[in-house]
Amino acid sequence: MSRFRKELSKGLVASNPIFILFLGLCPALAVSTSVDNALGMTAGVLFVLLGSNIIISAIKKIVPNMVRIPVFIVVISTFVTVVSLVFQAYVPALYAALGIYLPLITVNCIILARAEAFASKNTIFNSIGDAIGMGLGFGAALIIISFFREILGTGSISIFGTHLLTLPVLGEHPMAMLALPPGAFLVIGLLLALFRRMGVVRSE
Amino acid sequence: MQPNIFKRLYPVILVTFIVLVSAVLLSFTDDIxxxxxxxxxxxxVRGVLEEMFPNMTSLTLENDIYTVLENDTTIGYGFVAVGRGYGGEISILVGLENKTTVKGIVIxxxxxxxxxxxxxxEEPFTSQFAGVDIDDVRLDGKIDAITGSTISSEAIVEAVRNAALEKAESLGE
Incomplete structure (x- = not known):
């Protein structure tokens, strides 16, 4: 049990996929324009990560080394296609907002990296912990980044259509650049600098 | 000899099997x-057309053209036009109040x-289309482009006009 908790918690801070491992930066930069998108992407990644970690851990003994990567990719893309069809059917607005980054979860390095580095070597139980931890760590990073980009880039913030607040001056003159691609790099860079200053992220 | 062949073919069989399982699962998901x-x-489409034609009572779809009816009388048409914008495809729902006049557009x-x-x-751009003759849907006609978004504006104007002319022709004069 303690092992399970260790695997679960490491993804959140100590091996956070975005801020520590720098995995999956491409979707993190692209879909972090609003908190809604970040939550949707998190749900998608968490589901795929959980599904692929479980299956890959379950079949690890029967998969020969030489075909493991093709097998991983088939398993992962199956889950991604399921997510993409379900989103299209039940949350079309989110499906439209995530666009190409939803199918691209297939090649998200976090998922393949967890399959290769963890699930293919560990028990199903621990792989579940790893998937939840890594998925939530990715989600937490995405939500922090998108929070700053949305509130500073558009001057207001709303979650699933519920308007939360509008900033006094920025509401009129938002820093639109932060909602654009360069803004993603700036926000991630500044957050990393801040985390390092705070000692959350240690340089080796 | 026998076990050796099996050993060499095993990865092929395994991958084939996994792909088959995956295909079956996906066709179930697709079905659902x-x-x-x-x-x-x-x-x-219905929601958008209802807003555009408040008197609408029913809607029929034939050859990609929605016909808007008010108690069996045709009060307009709707169809989807696709333009090539700056960042990708732009889908526009176009409403016509008759075969030559635009009722409105919604992106x-x-x-x-x-x-x-x-x-x-947004409204300031899309509201320009209301009541415009389809031949005048041009940036040098009745529509003003958005400053800084010439490519997006042009993509919409061209897509709306071309699709409207084509649909008007297929509806007959």
């Missing part, structure tokens, strides 16, 4: 979601630059 996805598209989906190109999906 397909109806819902088609429904979502029609529901979206259904777009991938334009946030804050610049996305302004073509």
């Amino acid at each position: 979601t397909r109806g819902k996805i088609a429904e979502q598209e029609v529901a979206q 259904i989906s777009q991938d334009e630059t946030p804050g610049l190109g996305t302004r073509v999906a």
